[in-house]
Amino acid sequence: MKIPPFKEINPPNKNGYWVNKKNGQVYGGAYISPLLIPNLERVEKGFKKALKDKKFIKGLEEQLLNYIGVNTPILFSEELTDLAGGKNKIGKIFLKRTDLHHDSSHKPVNAFSSCYFAKHILKVKRIITETGASMNARAVAAACAKLGLECEVHIGAVDEEKVNLNRNITELYGAKIVVVHDSTKTLLPAMASALRSWQSSPDSMYVVGSVAGPHPYPQMVRTWASIIGRIAKKQFKQITGGVPSTLFAVCGGGSNLMSMAYPLLKERTKIFAVESGGDGIKTGRHGATILGGGKMGILLGMKSKVVMHSSQIAESITEASGLDFASCGPEVAYLHDIGRIKFLSSTDLEAKKTFLMCSKKLGILPAIEACYVIHSALKEIKKRKNPRENHLIHLCGSGESNVTRMLKFKRENE
Amino acid sequence: MKIPPFKEINPPNKNGYWVNKKNGQVYGGAYISPLLIPNLERVEKGFKKALKDKKFIKGLEEQLLNYIGVNTPILFSEELTDLAGGKNKIGKIFLKRTDLHHDSSHKPVNAFSSCYFAKHILKVKRIITETGASMNARAVAAACAKLGLECEVHIGAVDEEKVNLNRNITELYGAKIVVVHDSTKTLLPAMASALRSWQSSPDSMYVVGSVAGPHPYPQMVRTWASIIGRIAKKQFKQITGGVPSTLFAVCGGGSNLMSMAYPLLKERTKIFAVESGGDGIKTGRHGATILGGGKMGILLGMKSKVVMHSSQIAESITEASGLDFASCGPEVAYLHDIGRIKFLSSTDLEAKKTFLMCSKKLGILPAIEACYVIHSALKEIKKRKNPRENHLIHLCGSGESNVTRMLKFKRENE
Amino acid sequence: MNNDLKKIFDKAKLEKRSCLIGFVTGIDPDYKTSKKILIEMSKYCDAIEVGNPFNTSTSDSSIIMDANTRALNSGANTGKIFKLIKEVKSEIRKDIPFIIMGYLNPIYIYSIKKFAKSCKDSKVSGCIVVDSNNNAPEDKEIFTSLSKVNVSYIKLIAPTNGVSYIKKSLLRCSSFLYVVSIAGTTGSKQVNLKNVKKSIQLVRKVSKIPIGVGFGIKTKEDVSKVSKVADAVIVGSGIVDIIGKNTKNHNLTKKIGSYLKNLKKGLKK
Amino acid sequence: MNNDLKKIFDKAKLEKRSCLIGFVTGIDPDYKTSKKILIEMSKYCDAIEVGNPFNTSTSDSSIIMDANTRALNSGANTGKIFKLIKEVKSEIRKDIPFIIMGYLNPIYIYSIKKFAKSCKDSKVSGCIVVDSNNNAPEDKEIFTSLSKVNVSYIKLIAPTNGVSYIKKSLLRCSSFLYVVSIAGTTGSKQVNLKNVKKSIQLVRKVSKIPIGVGFGIKTKEDVSKVSKVADAVIVGSGIVDIIGKNTKNHNLTKKIGSYLKNLKKGLKK
Ligand SMILES: Cc1ncc(COP(=O)(O)O)c(C=O)c1O
Numbered sequence A, B: 001m002k003i004p005p006f007k008e009i010n011p012p013n014k015n016g017y018w019v020n021k022k023n024g025q026v027y028g029g030a031y032i033s034p035l036l037i038p039n040l041e042r043v044e045k046g047f048k049k050a051l052k053d054k055k056f057i058k059g060l061e062e063q064l065l066n067y068i069g070v071n072t073p074i075l076f077s078e079e080l081t082d083l084a085g086g087k088n089k090i091g092k093i094f095l096k097r098t099d100l101h102h103d104s105s106h107k108p109v110n111a112f113s114s115c116y117f118a119k120h121i122l123k124v125k126r127i128i129t130e131t132g133a134s135m136n137a138r139a140v141a142a143a144c145a146k147l148g149l150e151c152e153v154h155i156g157a158v159d160e161e162k163v164n165l166n167r168n169i170t171e172l173y174g175a176k177i178v179v180v181h182d183s184t185k186t187l188l189p190a191m192a193s194a195l196r197s198w199q200s201s202p203d204s205m206y207v208v209g210s211v212a213g214p215h216p217y218p219q220m221v222r223t224w225a226s227i228i229g230r231i232a233k234k235q236f237k238q239i240t241g242g243v244p245s246t247l248f249a250v251c252g253g254g255s256n257l258m259s260m261a262y263p264l265l266k267e268r269t270k271i272f273a274v275e276s277g278g279d280g281i282k283t284g285r286h287g288a289t290i291l292g293g294g295k296m297g298i299l300l301g302m303k304s305k306v307v308m309h310s311s312q313i314a315e316s317i318t319e320a321s322g323l324d325f326a327s328c329g330p331e332v333a334y335l336h337d338i339g340r341i342k343f344l345s346s347t348d349l350e351a352k353k354t355f356l357m358c359s360k361k362l363g364i365l366p367a368i369e370a371c372y373v374i375h376s377a378l379k380e381i382k383k384r385k386n387p388r389e390n391h392l393i394h395l396c397g398s399g400e401s402n403v404t405r406m407l408k409f410k411r412e413n414e
Numbered sequence C, D: 001m002n003n004d005l006k007k008i009f010d011k012a013k014l015e016k017r018s019c020l021i022g023f024v025t026g027i028d029p030d031y032k033t034s035k036k037i038l039i040e041m042s043k044y045c046d047a048i049e050v051g052n053p054f055n056t057s058t059s060d061s062s063i064i065m066d067a068n069t070r071a072l073n074s075g076a077n078t079g080k081i082f083k084l085i086k087e088v089k090s091e092i093r094k095d096i097p098f099i100i101m102g103y104l105n106p107i108y109i110y111s112i113k114k115f116a117k118s119c120k121d122s123k124v125s126g127c128i129v130v131d132s133n134n135n136a137p138e139d140k141e142i143f144t145s146l147s148k149v150n151v152s153y154i155k156l157i158a159p160t161n162g163v164s165y166i167k168k169s170l171l172r173c174s175s176f177l178y179v180v181s182i183a184g185t186t187g188s189k190q191v192n193l194k195n196v197k198k199s200i201q202l203v204r205k206v207s208k209i210p211i212g213v214g215f216g217i218k219t220k221e222d223v224s225k226v227s228k229v230a231d232a233v234i235v236g237s238g239i240v241d242i243i244g245k246n247t248k249n250h251n252l253t254k255k256i257g258s259y260l261k262n263l264k265k266g267l268k269k
């Protein structure tokens, strides 16, 4: 597999901002205390160096191919195509099978790349990351195990108590789990705790699990993750002769969305991001940033769309722990605001029903996160009614860690 | 990916026996009540037809590539190579990453192929299989969901009570779970129950999860499964320029072993099968058929090596539920007896330690089954001390369903 | 053909009825009780089938599997089954033939030759091996070895088997052919008379061998229906079910006796 | 430079001591108590830093995060913080400058221009924004807006920041420069004097601006050591910790008073 090389086609400016030329609105930047300035400067310098380092890129790609297994198939889904109305009505629906990655989601691609970068370019020996019971910690812990790096995962005491598959796997991979008892004992204090840890140990690197955080993280994470989309674009050309007519991806922070969308930004592909509508956006209990009334705000080192109560960051409410984030990456917000990415949403109930449908009809156990996108994609594709289109849905993870809750839901609904 | 076509290079005779020419010993056959004769004849006839049906093979391969994801990478494991003494001492160790398959083991390849065969060649609408808390039921249930077949899984009441990940996923895939309350309420009565169900419904097909059972199952299952090895052989040639010097695979029934070994039978590759030594073979509490004193016997429709107490089939004792089988496939027993496959064993404790080691050092969570082979392979490779060799280990599954037990083991041993 | 078995069919023919063959697993629930049961059965049955328990049987119903488990827990093995039959035979009428029914593995491990010799020593008249197969080398060996000691090899056929399979089976079958009445398993469902008739028609086209019918025959009515078309009616799960439900009951043998007594009423042609 | 702030440094210089600046989160644990605490603090401190709580702070220790949570649960927001300061100021000596410390988002959402106006209205003398960055457009806007109303913008620098960063920060910094004494977070570890000295040396090479040192200063001994090298000593977690442990205690303000009284003894040069 020859991997199409990375090309920067949507760079932020030198201060890490994407600028909406129509109104001057900026997205991104680095809003951090001076304590972190040197750490970020090191990462930024290293990142620029890494992109030019052919040996580094070759070594990284080799591991992504053979360790993470990034060359996953694109499956023509006859079942989804039929559900949307059939080939003759809506064209064909394809699934990018990121669920088949090592550690079962798109997350390991950025996690491994970041850790490989930390080891070979920054020459650090220790990785810090945080988690809210999601896939990122597991993926980072695996990468650290493989690369012989120490791994420190910060997790809120409340999240930690909900013993779950990914948390336990993180421990098996040898990560040191720092339980955070501050404030709400959930994701946000865990992040603060992780950043504090990074402030006091410049000999380590902080890994962000999505295209969020201070510059250069949003750019760097989507650059690492874009290998998924670069391969997918090539595969799609081989299968269909062209680029996808539409691309659908779920959006929490935006890493799985950008991994696929980035290489298609300059193509004629219509790009749809799907947010978690929780109990329904109108109820106010949701996980949708763009469609849920998110406004420009500044958090976790970046300027982006954020859902807030007055000036405080809102709690997001969603069945999918991977979408439990009241903001989205700055590049994503920018691409929405300039009209390049359209947003849709599905409710938790729709996602849960889609989970059962996929298990039963597709023989695939999608991550609950991916169920939001499948639901919205089917709805949108039905509306488009164009038999000449080829649709691509990012199946960004596998649902092993959702089994207990989903089985309960199934039994309650039968 | 062009898949190397299947060629029959070790056929059984027309009655389904492999014959040891040195002493006339036969392996295989079909030892079943006349009630099943027509069912088996249908399968046998269909199997011959399927192999010649180019459209069938093409359709099957497409699904195996894109749904099961059979084109998994081969990873050069620097970590294992170093553990065995380093490149300059022992050559290189590679891992075939079958753990990256859909549903996380080699099992889905046979499971899907068998169900695809049942649907398109036998034209049946219903699949019957049995399980002892292992991967096979999950894989069969997935295939049935995808192919729109009914699926009936027989499971002993004792096994069913141990609620576990794979059992729950099987239910999510929509399989009908038949709980068997007969006799010991474990795997064997579940098998009897499944076979009875097949006897009374000739409109269904029985799927066997390993290279065992009455003719033509052992031949058919290894034929379907061999696509793994055919691809691996081609990949290995691309990577190293030749065939593996050694091949290591774990052996319960023998399906993951044969999947890799079959295409190499006529090559100069040394083939090693690894059995579960349980508490130690000498203790009598083990899961080893060949090394554990198995003798020729007749069970579950086949003649093969079996561990017995007088004439009753012994209970096998092993940490790995996938190796919990007191026999092995007839072709495997034959290949051992003619000297083509050498056998090794690891104890449960060695396997469990290997699980922790792989998690911590390789960033890989192997199925506990695969830990037996990794342990024995390292030992054997160290002994061989040949820097010109390229070793291939079949990493036949991922360990998500082992996490709870292994984390307990880790915590107790720290 | 084994003489004892021939005689029961001859006798029944004269009496214008079919034979009653009773089946139980040997040494179920234990050696002593099993002996009593077999002695009781001998009062009503023309022949007795004794199951040699196997823990990995693939064609047995729950009822029989549980019986196998009870027997094995009481220490049953092939040698003891022979001992049991020998002892029972010494205490009952000489002319009641005993048939051993079981799976191949216990015989194969015991050794087929030794098995034939034990049959002779214990005066076993016939032998049924559920999972033997006409194409298996062991099948031929069993047939040859039993023939040498004048023990009948009795073959099973199913309603789903065609003529060629039946013909092949008949080549190694003596005394009678065992027609499985349902496409299910012992004890699992009701007797399917349509299937039975179809099978018997097929057999009759190629052979005059007596035909026994078993699987799913439990009531007097079942017996009566089957007696009209077959030479022997084989009742197993019905009896074993009584054992399973009365392992600790003093009246166990009596219950079996009265059950069989009632069944006998249905044997008339 | 804000005049009130200038005065305290001038006065301290004359008295051959450094200034004491006390920090608490505003409206912690509630509005009324917070007001009492601030009034009590005004008796001992040369200036008072009031934290504007933010629920997604990234640079705060557990102690401050808990204070933020308490304040938010008591209904704290930017407007109320201004109201609190205004009220407190009306009840204490006019010349004690107040500084608002916080994160950018609350200011950004409140609107930077309105924030500057509120500072003026409430007679706030200075402002610290932990996560503002010299390159951010908002940083420039804050500086400009505050300058217009004669409110000082106070910049943080860390021991790990180099000269070029310090120079850039000084361009937008007035009244004093805040040197973070440890490469950790507020309250988390002990003051690191070596780091502080290194930072001060760097600053002194390019500027004569007064230097305040904070983070990790808790005891009289800490105050004493830092006073030798800095123009102001900033104490936060030490006070907030007392609040956290005594939210229901009637003597809370007294405890804070005697804590500060003791610290004051360490201010001598
Ligand atoms: C499977 C899966 N999909 C999606 C997400 C959301 O992250 P992002 O929006 O960055 O892709 C997560 C986060 O954990 C995830 O695990």
Ligand SMILES: Cc1ncc(COP(=O)(O)O)c(C=O)c1O
Pocket (backbone or CB within 6 Å): B105, B106, B107, B134, B135, B136, B209, B210, B211, B250, B251, B252, B253, B254, B255, B256, B257, B321, B322, B323, B367, B369, B370, B396, B397, B398
């Ligand atoms: C991962 C894995 N490996 C190995 C086995 C053993 O089966 P076989 O010996 O047929 O490969 C199993 C059976 O469930 C399995 O799940």
